[in-house]
Amino acid sequence: MSEINAECLKKDFGKRIKALRTARKLSQAELAELVGVEALAISRIENGDHFVKAETLEALKNAFNISYTELFDFDSKEQEDGRIKTLIAHCKDMDDKAFEYFLLCIKAYKKTHRA
Template identity: 45%
Template structure:
């Protein structure tokens, strides 16, 4: 597995998901579009600082850039499942708290 290519593919996915052109994202990152293109094509790699900036811009963890297509379909289905679990647990907690408050 080529980590640079994997990272670049995922970066391109998140860039398009957020409707950024290479020029727009490069400007936000303070780099030239050519450098961003080289990262997306797996010819260059990011620095820790650039990775941190990407995580802030896309509001994701660094790990999201290293999932393969088998691990992450890129269609937000994993995030939907996580949201469902959170919603379910919040509902359970809500019911529990209401029950405890009514007991007093």
């Protein structure tokens, strides 16, 4: 693995761990306790400064109660988060009538464009 790819992996993995942790409303210290490491280790992982040992990887997977595939699912999660944020931004200023119309449009689109 090249140095650039290893650095990208550490950064992406760190972002994923932070997203999983914050989604579960855990502090770094709380996650560290669940995983059996120091809070500083969680900080270093989230910042992309350090990659995990196999034992820590297993403990993270178990702490989040997810599969390894989900643990390393960087792209789809970030893409999904971006899409959700975009939808929220467009819906924030809508009145109830506009929002209901928007939902109807989405439902109609989904009916005619099934994957």
